[in-house]
Amino acid sequence: MRRIRQYKWLLFLLGGVLAVLAVPAFSYLSELTTPGPQQDRWDFSSAGFAVQWQINPAIGSNISNNGTVSVTQVIQAAFNTWITAPNVTMPITEGTQSNKTAAAFDGINLICFVCTGDFSKEASTLAVTISTSANAVGQATMHGSNSNFVGQILDADILFSPSVALSTTGGNNCGQSGGQCDLQTIATHEIGHFLGLDHSGVVAAMMFPFAPDCRQTLSWDDVAGLANIPGYTAATPVVSTGSISGTVTFAGANTPVFGAHVYAGSTTTADPYTLVFGNASTCGAAGTTIRKSSVGAMTLPNGTYTITGLPADSYIITAEPLDLPVTNDDVSGYPSAEGQSAVQTNFTTRWH
Amino acid sequence: VKLTRGPAARLIVALALATSSMLMATTVIPMSVEDLTSAASDVVEARATQSWSQWDAQHTRISTYTRFQVTRRLKGSAPLAVVVRQMGGSAGGYTQKVAGVRYWRAGEDSVLFLRPSVEESGMMAVVGLMQGNFKIVRSATGEIRATNGISGVSTWNAASKTIGTYSGTGMSLAELEKRVRQAAK
Numbered sequence: 284m285r286r287i288r289q290y291k292w293l294l295f296l297l298g299g300v301l302a303v304l305a306v307p308a309f310s311y312l313s314e315l316t317t318p319g320p321q322q323d324r325w326d327f328s329s330a331g332f333a334v335q336w337q338i339n340p341a342i343g344s345n346i347s348n349n350g351t352v353s354v355t356q357v358i359q360a361a362f363n364t365w366i367t368a369p370n371v372t373m374p375i376t377e378g379t380q381s382n383k384t385a386a387a388f389d390g391i392n393l394i395c396f397v398c399t400g401d402f403s404k405e406a407s408t409l410a411v412t413i414s415t416s417a418n419a420v421g422q423a424t425m426h427g428s429n430s431n432f433v434g435q436i437l438d439a440d441i442l443f444s445p446s447v448a449l450s451t452t453g454g455n456n457c458g459q460s461g462g463q464c465d466l467q468t469i470a471t472h473e474i475g476h477f478l479g480l481d482h483s484g485v486v487a488a489m490m491f492p493f494a495p496d497c498r499q500t501l502s503w504d505d506v507a508g509l510a511n512i513p514g515y516t517a518a519t520p521v522v523s524t525g526s527i528s529g530t531v532t533f534a535g536a537n538t539p540v541f542g543a544h545v546y547a548g549s550t551t552t553a554d555p556y557t558l559v560f561g562n563a564s565t566c567g568a569a570g571t572t573i574r575k576s577s578v579g580a581m582t583l584p585n586g587t588y589t590i591t592g593l594p595a596d597s598y599i600i601t602a603e604p605l606d607l608p609v610t611n612d613d614v615s616g617y618p619s620a621e622g623q624s625a626v627q628t629n630f631t632t633r634w635h
Numbered sequence: 636v637k638l639t640r641g642p643a644a645r646l647i648v649a650l651a652l653a654t655s656s657m658l659m660a661t662t663v664i665p666m667s668v669e670d671l672t673s674a675a676s677d678v679v680e681a682r683a684t685q686s687w688s689q690w691d692a693q694h695t696r697i698s699t700y701t702r703f704q705v706t707r708r709l710k711g712s713a714p715l716a717v718v719v720r721q722m723g724g725s726a727g728g729y730t731q732k733v734a735g736v737r738y739w740r741a742g743e744d745s746v747l748f749l750r751p752s753v754e755e756s757g758m759m760a761v762v763g764l765m766q767g768n769f770k771i772v773r774s775a776t777g778e779i780r781a782t783n784g785i786s787g788v789s790t791w792n793a794a795s796k797t798i799g800t801y802s803g804t805g806m807s808l809a810e811l812e813k814r815v816r817q818a819a820k
Contacts, residue, residue, distance in 0.1 A: 316730050323732075387695030388729070401752055401760040402722070405674055407664045408764050413696075413722060415731045422728045437729075458664035476734045492735070 313512060314481045315620035316416045321434030323416050323479035324512045327374055331435075332426035335378030336362065336477075338394040343445045346396060347463065348452040354466065357451050358394050361470035361499075365478060368501055369521035369556060369573065370510040370592070373478070386440040388415045390425030392477070393440040403444045410469050412476040414439040439477045443469070454496035465497050472498075478515075480508055481617065484544040484605060487576035502576035503556065504546075507592025522555045528589040531582050531602050533630065539586025542618060542626025544605050546579035547590050547598040555594045577601075584621055604628035666763045668811065672818035674762045675748035677711030679703070680771070680812075683739040688724030697731040699724035700758070701739045703747065709812060710819040713759075719749065720758040736765055744771040746781050746811060771808060779808040 314323040325334050338355055346354060359377065366373050383393050385400070402411045415438040417430035424430055424437045443449065448463045456462030475490045483490040488504040510516050510524070527547055531540040556573035582588045582602075590600075605626050618625050672678055681703035688699040699721045705713055721738060723731040739745070748767030752758040761767040769781040782805030806814075 314732055314734070385695075387693070388731070389695055400722075400754050401720070402764060404750070404753060404760075405666075405763055407666050407670075407766065409664065411722070411733055411764075413731055413733050415697075415729055418725060418728045418730055481734065 313508065314414070314416075314476070314479050315617060316418060316434040317620055318418070319433055320620035321432065322512055323414065323434045323436050324514055325373075325375075325436045325479070326431050327372070327514055328431075330431050332424060332428055334373075334375045334392070336375065336392045336394055337378040337381040337383075339381045339383055339397065341382075341384075342396045345445055345447060346449045346451065346466070348450050352451040354396060354451060357467045358470055361467050361474050364471055364499065364501060365474055365509070368506050368509055369559060370506060370517050370524065371515045372517045373515055386413045386442055388425065388438045390438065391440075392438060393442075395440065396443045397445055398442040399445065400442075402442065403446050406444070406446050408444055409447050409449075409464055410441060410443045410473050412439060412441045412473045414476065414479075434479075436479055441470070441473045441477060457496050465499075467499050468497055471501075475505065478509065479512060480505070483508065483579055484603075485546060485577045485579045487574055488579075500572045500574055502574040503592070503594070504576050504578045506556070506573055507578045507590070511591045521559055522594050524592045524594055526589050526591045527593060527598065527600065528587065529600070530586045531588065532586050539584065540582055540602075540627050540630060541584045541586070541621070541623050542605065542628075543582045543586075543588070543602045543630070544579055545582060545588045545590065545600065545602045546577040547593055547600055548577040549575065550597045550599055553594075553596050581617060581626070584623060602630075604630055666766050668814045669818040671748040671762050671767050672710060672815050674750065675710060675767060676750045677713040677717075677759070678709040678746065678748050678815050678819070679705045679711075679713050679717070680707040680709065680744070680746050681705045681717065683741050683743045683745070685741060686739055688726045690726050696722075697724045697726050697729065698722060698755070699738050703745075706744075709746070709815040713749070717747075717749065717759050718757070719747065720752050720755055720760055737768070745769060746771065746808070746815075769811060780805055781808045781811045782806075 315321065316323055325331065327334065336358070338358055340353070340355055342349055342354055362375060362377070366375055381391055381393055383389075383391060384395065384398050386393065386395070386398065402408045414436055417435045417437060418433060420430055420432060422430040422437075430437065443466070449466045449469070450463040451466050454463055454465030454468060457464035472489055480490050482492045483504055485491060485502065485504040488502045489498060489500075490505055490508065507524070510520075529545075531543045531545065532538060533540060554575050556575070560572050578590055578593055580588045580590045605628060666674070684702050684704050686699060686701040688697055690697055701719050701721070703717050703719060705715050705717060721736055723733045723736055724738065746769040748762040749759040750762055752760040766783055769783045771779060771781050773779055
């Protein structure tokens with residue numbers, strides 16, 4: 284369903300192959316806050332505050348199978364998927380239950396199933412995550428302290444629509460008449476936003492904007508995006524990774540392409556994460572698994588990109604326009620944070 | 636070696652999305668133009684003239700407000716100027732984000748599917764989070780098109796076991812107007 288190819292040919296320059304870089308670059312996956320822009324993230328250092336999520340366990344008749352697997356268990360499992368991801372350290376814990384019924388910047392990271400608002404008035408909106416971040420150092424955190432950096436996440440609330448049929452034991456024809464959506468699939472995606480991740484253009488990623496009935500495990504792309512966030516990276520990685528960087532420019536004019544989705548796809552069957560975490564599970568199966576996928580990044584206004592978090596392997600690099608199924612609107616925070624009106628899509632997909 | 640992705644690769648993408656009936660942006664299910672029209676009290680063509688963000692009285696939520704000049708009514712009897720409220724924005728040294736919500740800039744033209752906000756009297760809200768926002772753009776060939784940015788999604792019809800095309804796709808403005816007027820009858 285991509286648009287007809289048009290305009291100029293793209294010249295892709297591969298600047299380095301699996302070389303660990305010291306130069307920081309923003310992963311395409313992160314939410315960004317200006318000025319800077321800076322990657323949105325929690326402060327897990329000793330200078331920050333303890334990060335907890337608090338659930339309001341009240342539910343409506345739209346949620347089924349709560350007696351078999353409770354909503355609290357589902358949310359615990361979804362958070363656990365991220366917290367136990369390889370190569371990251373994120374000390375997020377479950378706090379006391381809450382009786383709050385509205386999203387607010389109040390120091391409570393609320394998980395709510397009975398909250399209402401404009402978002403909940405149609406059955407088309409399943410859930411929203413509303414996060415609050417600091418635009419400057421020294422902003423009140425609601426925890427008796429001040430923000431330590433631009434982009435520090437201070438509060439994040441996940442609200443599930445009470446108008447949508449949800450199941451705690453798996454989805455079936457989500458979005459279809461009479462169907463149910465899998466709560467854990469939706470929760471895991473939303474927790475990615477809770478952590479500061481934006482949408483990904485990699486189809487197999489948890490943070491891809493479109494999901495099947497059931498997707499509860501992370502992909503290489505999700506792990507790479509998470510490990511690229513300052514302060515989240517584990518001191519000792521479970522799987523060693525490297526980076527690929529380069530520049531995307533238009534042929535002839537040699538002008539940079541902003542917002543090209545560049546991704547590295549493995550050409551082998553090697554899977555170091557499988558050796559560590561076991562084979563990928565089916566929906567609802569216990570255990571932490573990482574699905575092998577491409578790993579993506581976006582080019583900066585000067586056309587450069589850095590794909591981080593790549594396990595040692597052989598890769599093909601592809602540059603593609605975000606012209607469907609993921610579009611500029613799915614990553615609208617990225618161009619605005621980079622001072623651009625939109626990502627460029629006037630080129631054709633190329634790979635090396 | 637440089638290659639251009641061909642039809643086969645596109646088919647793979649389409650098939651990969653065949654079971655993807657759920658859009659998580661934040662997390663919404665695609666709505667057709669007809670569904671959007673039915674859910675909207677007003678459908679208008681309008682130009683954004685002013686936008687601002689502010690905290691609520693309790694200083695717990697930031698909302699972004701955009702004033703629109705209505706140029707054409709396709710459904711309902713909206714006044715010539717409407718204000719649309721969206722979740723999130725930046726104010727007072729903080730930013731609140733809702734993934735998938737896009738804010739307008741002054742001068743942007745859109746077809747808006749609106750209904751009264753339940754959170755703030757006198758304000759309008761976009762139907763389907765951002766699905767009811769069709770940006771009007773002029774293509775390189777001069778055609779005026781409208782797109783809500785989530786088009787091109789293949790849907791899986793479980794009953795018939797068939798892959799369909801999500802109809803709320805980018806289209807000519809004339810076609811969108813026609814479908815809205817037809818659905819509003």
